[in-house]
Amino acid sequence: xxxxxxxxxxxxxxxxxxxxxxxxxxxxxxxxxxxxxxxxxxxxxxxxxxxxxxxxxxxxxxxxxxxxxxxxxxxxxxxxxxxxxxxxxxxxxxxxxxxxxxxxxxxxxxxxxxxxxxxxxxxxxxxxxxxxxxxxxxxxxxxxxxxxxxxxxxxxxxxxxxxxxxxxxxxxxxxxxx
Amino acid sequence: xxxxxxxxxxxxxxxxxxxxxxxxxxxxxxxxxxxxxxxxxxxxxxxxxxxxxxxxxxxxxxxxxxxxxxxxxxxxxxxxxxxxxxxxxxxxxxxxxxxxxxxxxxxxxxxxxxxxxxxxxxxxxxxxxxxxxxxxxxxxxxxxxxxxxxxxxxxxxxxxxxxxxxxxxxxxxxxxxx
Numbered sequence: 015x016x017x018x019x020x021x022x023x024x025x026x027x028x029x030x031x032x033x034x035x036x037x038x039x040x041x042x043x044x045x046x047x048x049x050x051x052x053x054x055x056x057x058x059x060x061x062x063x064x065x066x067x068x069x070x071x072x073x074x075x076x077x078x079x080x081x082x083x084x085x086x087x088x089x090x091x092x093x094x095x096x097x098x099x100x101x102x103x104x105x106x107x108x109x110x111x112x113x114x115x116x117x118x119x120x121x122x123x124x125x126x127x128x129x130x131x132x133x134x135x136x137x138x139x140x141x142x143x144x145x146x147x148x149x150x151x152x153x154x155x156x157x158x159x160x161x162x163x164x165x166x167x168x169x170x171x172x173x174x175x176x177x178x179x180x181x182x183x184x185x186x187x188x189x190x191x192x
Numbered sequence: 193x194x195x196x197x198x199x200x201x202x203x204x205x206x207x208x209x210x211x212x213x214x215x216x217x218x219x220x221x222x223x224x225x226x227x228x229x230x231x232x233x234x235x236x237x238x239x240x241x242x243x244x245x246x247x248x249x250x251x252x253x254x255x256x257x258x259x260x261x262x263x264x265x266x267x268x269x270x271x272x273x274x275x276x277x278x279x280x281x282x283x284x285x286x287x288x289x290x291x292x293x294x295x296x297x298x299x300x301x302x303x304x305x306x307x308x309x310x311x312x313x314x315x316x317x318x319x320x321x322x323x324x325x326x327x328x329x330x331x332x333x334x335x336x337x338x339x340x341x342x343x344x345x346x347x348x349x350x351x352x353x354x355x356x357x358x359x360x361x362x363x364x365x366x367x368x369x370x
Contacts, residue, residue, distance in 0.1 A: 044224045046225065047225055047267070089225070092263075096260055096263035105279055107282070
């Protein structure tokens with residue numbers, strides 16, 4: 015089974031949860047501008063299923079900040095590349111409502127399309143903390159903890175994380191098929 | 193000839209330049225996440241050409257701010273809907289390098305794909321000014337002027353504007369074909 019991604023961090027996270035028999039395959043596919051990661055994943059699978067021989071999955075995720083009307087949402091990776099965590103913190107200056115959630119959607123194809131969603135609720139930190147993980151990890155504090163994802167080891171973050179939850183659902187689905 | 197857009201402002205702008213025989217047709221098409229509006233337009237046309245009977249054009253534009261590494265770029269409309277002009281000004285607080293450009297790409301289909309690009313260079317204002325136009329118009333001051341696009345009438349803005357320039361190129365192309 016292939017995990018279609020160009021992101022090694024995501025691949026490493028996936029192996030821990032879904033298992034070692036995943037191969038990373040870096041093929042690019044069109045990501046549409048949509049409001050939800052589900053739509054992005056579905057469109058990607060429709061494109062890839064014509065081009066890949068075998069079962070595969072993709073993952074799309076985003077950080078949705080309540081006070082910013084869901085921004086950066088499905089454009090999280092672009093926003094990260096341009097304005098980064100510094101930009102997000104600047105937008106959140108003086109904002110007291112700091113609720114946010116990470117959403118991850120895993121889209122799996124085995125002849126049919128299966129969509130698994132994982133969420134991780136929390137708040138936006140007031141400063142960048144920690145150097146683990148990637149992306150917005152150092153500014154996101156999950157519910158029930160005081161540390162950011164950037165201050166947690168990968169295994170620990172997987173317990174909480176949106177991507178961990180979505181991947182676990184994929185794993186359960188795969189187990190149910192054996 | 194159809195202008196495929198759901199934006200009445202854009203349609204009104206186009207009629208002034210290209211001519212009155214344009215019909216507005218509001219069909220949605222996939223907009224991909226890409227670095228340039230050219231890629232977005234090309235992908236959109238490939239999708240639409242199978243579905244529309246007759247010649248048509250689409251337009252994709254964005255505001256590229258130098259100090260923000262091109263943000264909000266091709267995601268301008270999403271960013272506008274979420275963080276708005278207030279968000280952009282907040283990101284630009286304390287930033288002295290305020291150069292920005294609007295880019296508009298018109299993609300025309302008449303059996304072949306033609307791409308026309310227009311640019312409008314300027315700077316990001318320090319505050320929101322004017323209520324003409326739409327989107328980022330009230331925070332963009334074009335080179336050679338002291339007013340924002342939001343303080344200009346449509347006809348005047350068209351002289352300067354990225355969209356005006358791209359539409360003019362389309363008009364010239366159409367004239368050359370008669």
